[in-house]
Amino acid sequence: MKIKKFTAPTMPEAMKLVRDELGKDAVILNSRVLQSESFLGFFKKRRIEVLAAVDPSEEEVQKPAMKVKVIPPAIRGNGSANKQQSLIEHSQPKEMECVIEREPATKTAEGLKSLLNNRPPAALDGVSLYPGPIQEAAKLLEDQEVCESVQREILSILLEEWYRDTSDRSGLEMKELLSREIEKRLSKKQFGGVSFTKKFINVAGPTGVGKTTTLAKIAADCVLNHKKRVAFITTDTYRIAAIEQLKTYAAILEVPLEVCYSIDDYKKAAEKFKDFDVVFVDTAGRNFRNKKYVEDLKHTVDFEADTETFLVLSLTSKERDMEEICAQFSSIPIDKFIFTKADETSVFGSIINMAEKFPFGVAYVTNGQDVPDDLIEASPKKLADLIAKAGEIHGPS
Numbered sequence: 340m341k342i343k344k345f346t347a348p349t350m351p352e353a354m355k356l357v358r359d360e361l362g363k364d365a366v367i368l369n370s371r372v373l374q375s376e377s378f379l380g381f382f383k384k385r386r387i388e389v390l391a392a393v394d395p396s397e398e399e400v401q402k403p404a405m406k407v408k409v410i411p412p413a414i415r416g417n418g419s420a421n422k423q424q425s426l427i428e429h430s431q432p433k434e435m436e437c438v439i440e441r442e443p444a445t446k447t448a449e450g451l452k453s454l455l456n457n458r459p460p461a462a463l464d465g466v467s468l469y470p471g472p473i474q475e476a477a478k479l480l481e482d483q484e485v486c487e488s489v490q491r492e493i494l495s496i497l498l499e500e501w502y503r504d505t506s507d508r509s510g511l512e513m514k515e516l517l518s519r520e521i522e523k524r525l526s527k528k529q530f531g532g533v534s535f536t537k538k539f540i541n542v543a544g545p546t547g548v549g550k551t552t553t554l555a556k557i558a559a560d561c562v563l564n565h566k567k568r569v570a571f572i573t574t575d576t577y578r579i580a581a582i583e584q585l586k587t588y589a590a591i592l593e594v595p596l597e598v599c600y601s602i603d604d605y606k607k608a609a610e611k612f613k614d615f616d617v618v619f620v621d622t623a624g625r626n627f628r629n630k631k632y633v634e635d636l637k638h639t640v641d642f643e644a645d646t647e648t649f650l651v652l653s654l655t656s657k658e659r660d661m662e663e664i665c666a667q668f669s670s671i672p673i674d675k676f677i678f679t680k681a682d683e684t685s686v687f688g689s690i691i692n693m694a695e696k697f698p699f700g701v702a703y704v705t706n707g708q709d710v711p712d713d714l715i716e717a718s719p720k721k722l723a724d725l726i727a728k729a730g731e732i733h734g735p736s
Contacts, residue, residue, distance in 0.1 A: 342392045346373065350502035353389045354495060361393040363492065368392055387502075472513035473497050479517070483688035483726050484658070489695060493520050518720075518727035521691060525719035529675065529700030532716045533557060535567070537647040539609070539618050541640060543671070544651030545664055546624035549679040551581055552708065553651055555588040558619050559711030562592050567616040571596040572608045574639045575623040585621055588710070602639055609641070620646075627667050628660070634670075642671055649702050651677045658689045665697050675702040682706040682713070687726045 341361065347353035350370070357365050369390040476497055480490045500516055533540060542554045554571075561567040571589050573596065575581040582598060589596040597608035612618045620640060625632035642648060650673045652661050665673075676697075678690055681704050694701060701722065707713030715721060 341394075342368070342390065345389045345391060346386050347389075348386055350387050350389075351499040353387045354499055357389060357391045358495075361391055365391045365393045473501060476513050476517045479514075479727065480688070482686070484686050484692075485688035485726070486692045486695070489524070489691060493517065493524075496520055514727055518723045521726055522719045522723035525691065525694060525701075525722055528694050528719075530702075530717050530719060531700075532702050533561060533617065534647065535565070535617065537645050538616075539620055539641075539644070539646040541620045541622060541642065541646055541648040542651060542677075543622045543636065543648060543668070543673075544624065544677075545627050548624070548651045548653040548656075549705065550624055550651050551575070551584050551588075551621055552710065553677055553679060553703070553705055553714075554619050554621050555585070555592075556705065556711045556714040557703065558588070558594065558617075559592060560714060561617055562594070563711065568614075569594045570612040570615045570618045571621065572599055572605065572612075572618060573597075573621040574599050574605065574636075575621055576600050577623050577625070581621070581624070599639065602641065605640060609644070627664050630667050633667050637671065646672075647674050648672060649675050649677045650699065651679060652693070653680045654678050654684050654687060654689060655680050656689075658692060661689060661693060662696065665693070665699075673699050675700040677701075677703045677705070679705045681715075681725070687722075690722055691726060 343361065345353050345356045345360075347356055353370075357367070367389060371388050373386045373388050473494065477490070477494055480493065485493075497513065497516060497520065540557070542550050542557075544550050558569050558571070561569050569592065571585055571594055573582060573585050575585075576598065586596060595612070597604075597611065599605040599608055609618070622636055622640060623632075625635075627633055648671065650665070650668060652664065676693060676699050678701065681687070690701065690704075693699075701717040703717055704715045704722070704725070705713055706715060
């Protein structure tokens with residue numbers, strides 16, 4: 340464990356020094372405001388001191404390192420209070436000063452690793468040292484199960500923003516800042532629903548995530564709001580109920596439907612619907628943790644010809660299962676995610692986590708069973724609000 344103390348005129352400058360020297364994985368162990376005086380006590384200057392640490396490489400661990408001991412601080416003279424001093428005094432234990440002496444690094448690293456591993460994830464970045472509203476933001480990110488690396492980066496930005504602005508910020512304002520930071524991260528991805536640049540819209544995903552209902556919602560939006568000529572193809576021949584369900588939606592929307600059992604059937608249906616604006620393809624819901632079913636899907640649907648493919652995932656699923664499904668679908672050209680069942684959970688961090696881990700955009704979020712109402716076309720702002728404001732999301736407007 341490499342430990343170093345940094346001082347700078349402002350917290351953002353101190354954080355930059357930490358990142359530049361120790362990297363983005365550095366841990367903030369302590370921070371405080373220092374006051375220095377010049378002639379006769381006038382012209383006081385304030386500096387920020389940060390104690391940071393980072394895990395070294397294995398080679399570095401074998402080198403002698405610094406042993407850190409803590410002793411109570413000496414009594415200091417009175418000085419004028421400022422915002423940062425007050426915040427730190429209220430959000431951290433009493434100051435400790437470091438006494439340095441040589442000791443093998445392996446012992447030091449083990450002790451500090453034990454200390455850090457016993458803290459909750461949010462505390463790894465010194466959350467206990469953060470001002471109250473930032474602590475609230477940290478707790479929200481943790482409660483939303485946003486992955487730790489993203490938490491760390493967002494909280495670092497919020498901390499810099501806090502110290503850059505001398506005015507007090509409320510928890511509500513910090514939520515807005517948090518939402519904006521999440522929005523910036525999501526903006527790197529492609530968002531939005533059906534682009535109408537491709538004729539065939541494939542809807543794929545595991546069983547039970549609501550593919551057929553979601554397909555009907557999107558198709559209804561195309562028919563009612565965009566005035567498109569729509570047709571349906573289904574390859575879900577494993578469940579009679581699925582075919583009947585899609586037949587019902589087709590009758591309501593007055594659109595044609597073809598049931599396909601093979602790739603030849605699919606090609607015939609595609610030719611039949613060549614004059615339609617959009618053709619929605621409902622695929623079979625299977626246990627796609629088994630790669631065999633993905634291969635079967637490739638033998639019944641043409642994923643190469645003028646297609647856009649949405650992978651449907653339920654927000655009630657475990658994130659590890661979502662990741663495994665995405666890995667299994669790596670041989671199929673997925674374009675965007677659709678996240679369903681937002682109304683059945685209060686945890687939405689998997690949206691940003693999956694967007695960070697995979698090169699897919701986000702097309703829609705669904706939040707109920709009603710067709711076509713419970714369909715939200717995704718945008719970075721809507722999804723950021725969903726995560727940062729714990730479920731506060733509005734409809735298509």
